[in-house]
Amino acid sequence: MTSPSPAPEAKRIFPKTTGIMALFRYRQPLSVLVRRDLAVKYQSTTMGYFWSMIEPLGLALIFWFIFGVVFGREGDLPPGVGYPIYIVSGIFAWQWFSSAVNEGSKSLTGQSRLITVMKVPREIFPVGKVFARFADYAMGFPILVGVAILFGGTFGWNMLWLIPALITQAIMLTGMAFIVSAINVLYRDVQRFLTLFTRLLFYSSPIIYPISRVTEALQEHTWVLYAYLANPMVGLFLMHRAAWIPELTPSWWQITSTVTFSVVLLFFGRWIFHRVEPKVLKAL
Template identity: 55%
Template sequence: MSSTNATPTRPKRIFPKTTGTTALWRHRNVLRVLVQRDLAVKYQSSALGYLWSLIEPMGMAGIYWFIFGVLYAKENALPDGVSYSLYIVSGMFAWMWASSAMSESTTCLTSQSTLIRTMRVPREVFPVARVFARFAEFLAGLPILIAFAIFGGGTFSWNLLVLPAAILVQAMLLTGLAFVLATINVLFRDVQRFMRLVMRVLFYAAPTIYPFAMVLEAEKVPHWVKVLYQANPFVGIIEMHHYAWIPGLGTLSWQLVVSSVATSVVVLFLGRWLFYRLEPTVLKEL
């Protein structure tokens, strides 16, 4: 009687549709520790400490305010009584969160390879921690935003409810991008160098330092470029941040918001799927 030798097969990895969020919640203490460690390490040798998270965006805002607000007087494109300084600061703080989160999440796996191989936690916590750490810096700048709104013609009404929505959409988009960037940078180390150019392009491809209406009203810009420009999810997100303080802009449309929300959800899902799919290969490379 012959016996058949069964060849052991590796069980197929099934993408978990819900356990990603619940796993992060179960390990929220680890996530909190990683965020605190990231902030402590970043500013441990600095005399000013966390103030640098405010000085950098304020310094950049001051430079662009002088160029576009003084030399080129772009206040004319804003509602009466609203200073260009409020517009640029509200956009700059949102952009600095995005820029820092994307840049630092790119290297979050390669720079912590030993910790990743030894800790028994979902690897998603490492890119997510970078997004949350930069969000903590954004929160630290809210008092400055409020001060600029008070003295710069901002509005404190129902429009402020747009701010939590903008933060949520931006967090989803940045988390999805963090998954993608962290993964592909392990496999292709040139990504972190290429990101310098990408970040520069994205900065000028969103209405951070110039009014969104200028793009819509520009006669020399082809219609298809305007459509492609508005498809950039950062355009809708930055405009939501502006609208939270300056509702009189009149450039925030439901189509722009829906486009940013839909893109952010898709990027979040695809980013997490890619992270899970390539996790075995990434761990081998680390």
């Protein structure tokens, strides 16, 4: 008598909505993960959540001294705009970006016990890191406002640029977090690569130097300049800067390229996560 053949494995279907509705249904456990992340991060520190403001502000002060005082680059900015608001607006946005990518890469390996216990979509773990680091950014927002008041920031309709800037960055970071969190479980070299990758992104984006210096230096190399300006990070940081310095509003083609890249990265990252999820669960 022959034994019955095992039932075929059900085919996994890629969710075309990238699982956004599933994340919405599980918003309560996602909120718990974010609050837990913040509590664990600051629980052993005396100053607690103030570190979310002090750390990027300290970096901003260092770069302001180097570029604003030593090299005197304030003349590269629009009249009446101080270099501190340029630096601070870039550093705070970058701090959210770099910390979300680096911590997102460890969101599965560092929470393997929770992943096996909690009956929730695994996507909420990398997404939780993106939201938790946004909470750090939001807590430092009063510093941004204060620096803008002191150093020539503009308060008006231009501040609405914060909405597309934050949404676009959240989409971009979620896509990246999907990729690096899953791949890092299978290939631990990802963590070392990210250190180099984020460093390259930092210096190749207009975070600590005015973009006018780049256009001036590359004016005789048109194709190199266009390649630089097409960098999605350039458009992203220009949107952040436009909220405080209207003269730095990005062009429509920069906005389009940045938003398109972010949306494509979200779907691609979710697809990668979906494909390797069974292998990731076995490795955990």
